[in-house]
Amino acid sequence: MKKGTIKVSVLYPYGEGKTFDMGYYCNTHVAMVSGLLGEAIIGATIEKGIAGGAPNSQPTYVAMGNLYFNSMDAFQNSFGPNADKILGDIPNYTNIEPIIQISEVMV
Amino acid sequence: MKKGTIKVSVLYPYGEGKTFDMGYYCNTHVAMVSGLLGEAIIGATIEKGIAGGAPNSQPTYVAMGNLYFNSMDAFQNSFGPNADKILGDIPNYTNIEPIIQISEVMV
Numbered sequence: 001m002k003k004g005t006i007k008v009s010v011l012y013p014y015g016e017g018k019t020f021d022m023g024y025y026c027n028t029h030v031a032m033v034s035g036l037l038g039e040a041i042i043g044a045t046i047e048k049g050i051a052g053g054a055p056n057s058q059p060t061y062v063a064m065g066n067l068y069f070n071s072m073d074a075f076q077n078s079f080g081p082n083a084d085k086i087l088g089d090i091p092n093y094t095n096i097e098p099i100i101q102i103s104e105v106m107v
Numbered sequence: 108m109k110k111g112t113i114k115v116s117v118l119y120p121y122g123e124g125k126t127f128d129m130g131y132y133c134n135t136h137v138a139m140v141s142g143l144l145g146e147a148i149i150g151a152t153i154e155k156g157i158a159g160g161a162p163n164s165q166p167t168y169v170a171m172g173n174l175y176f177n178s179m180d181a182f183q184n185s186f187g188p189n190a191d192k193i194l195g196d197i198p199n200y201t202n203i204e205p206i207i208q209i210s211e212v213m214v
Contacts, residue, residue: 046214053207060208100160101167107153
């Protein structure tokens with residue numbers, strides 16, 4: 001992604017008793033978000049956490065979803081009107097409360 | 108990145124009194140890491156945190172660096188012998204203790 005691109009990361013922290021349905025997330029949830037936000041999304045990635053930095057440690061996040069937009073306006077104008085629908089789907093795949101991180105691509 | 112690629116994320120948490128020299132990180136640190144790890148690295152990205160999910164909130168991370176490898180072996184075999192040099196450079200650009208997250212690319 002080129003410098004200045006806006007990256008919106010949705011980070012799902014690991015925890016005891018927490019569940020995350022990666023199949024639903026990759027196939028159903030992301031398809032719904034892509035359909036709702038349309039061309040405002042210029043890229044999307046999903047990662048599954050497998051470990052932390054220390055040997056045999058748990059990952060900080062069991063899953064990370066990242067959406068890329070050309071600008072903050074493009075993100076806010078597309079996400080805002082669809083926020084209720086998107087956030088309402090979260091209980092269908094996890095009982096984790098995600099952390100949102102908004103970043104600017106440097107490299 | 109294709110499914111199964113290993114993503115090593117280095118996450119620098121925001122905090123009071125914490126500093127981060129993005130210029131040194133993007134230009135000097137990453138060049139050093141790329142030089143040391145060589146062809147084991149198949150991709151690298153850097154993001155600057157600009158906000159959290161709530162209005163006017165601080166980002167969880169002021170910076171995120173991501174390195175991509177074909178396998179865990181490729182990461183461990185290239186990083187291990189250079190860990191001291193790479194970790195020793197951290198105080199040159201920040202007083203933050205980073206979090207390491209190892210993930211597998213799903214999408």
